[in-house]
Amino acid sequence: MAGLAEGAALLWVAARLSSPATDKTPEPAPLILRRLAAAALVLGICGLLIEPFWLNERIDTAFLNLRFATALFGLAALALSAIFAHGPLRHSDQQNKAFPNWLTIAGSSIVAFNFIAILACLREP
Numbered sequence: 001m002a003g004l005a006e007g008a009a010l011l012w013v014a015a016r017l018s019s020p021a022t023d024k025t026p027e028p029a030p031l032i033l034r035r036l037a038a039a040a041l042v043l044g045i046c047g048l049l050i051e052p053f054w055l056n057e058r059i060d061t062a063f064l065n066l067r068f069a070t071a072l073f074g075l076a077a078l079a080l081s082a083i084f085a086h087g088p089l090r091h092s093d094q095q096n097k098a099f100p101n102w103l104t105i106a107g108s109s110i111v112a113f114n115f116i117a118i119l120a121c122l123r124e125p
Contacts, residue, residue, distance in 0.1 A: 001070060003044030004077035010037035011084040011105065031098050038100045038108075041081060045112050048074045052123060062124045071120035075113055082109035 014033035051070055085106035100108075 001044070001047070001073050001077075003040045003047060004074050004081075005044075007037045007040035007044055008077045008080045008084065010034075010040060011081050015084045015087050034098075034100055034102075034105065037081075038105060041078075041105075041109070041112075044074065044077065045116070048116055049119075060125075068120060068124060071116060074116055075120075078109050078113040078116065082106050082113065085109060 010033050014030040014037060017033070018030040048071065052067055082105075085102050
């Protein structure tokens with residue numbers, strides 16, 4: 001969960017630092033923050049996928065358990081990441097070619113959100 005929270009926080013800082021660029025070269029600070037945020041989000045998503053194997057205990061209550069609460073926190077972090085990545089898209093005139101660009105982060109966050117939501121509901125007894 002810490003990786004997802006860190007990724008969302010780094011995206012927020014990168015979005016606040018990025019401004020509408022007049023030249024075609026991206027600023028180095030938001031680019032580094034975007035790369036670190038993408039790495040933290042990927043690690044957090046991997047943690048969400050592996051998490052049921054860590055908690056190898058019998059769960060009797062559906063939807064009111066630790067595993068589902070962890071998935072809900074992950075969904076909230078991914079939703080915030082998509083919102084934060086979508087913000088700079090609105091004021092950018094040209095498509096940023098640096099990897100990862102804002103569109104890639106926003107789209108990947110939405111796809112991961114849907115995948116984790118479906119997987120969380122399917123894992124419940």
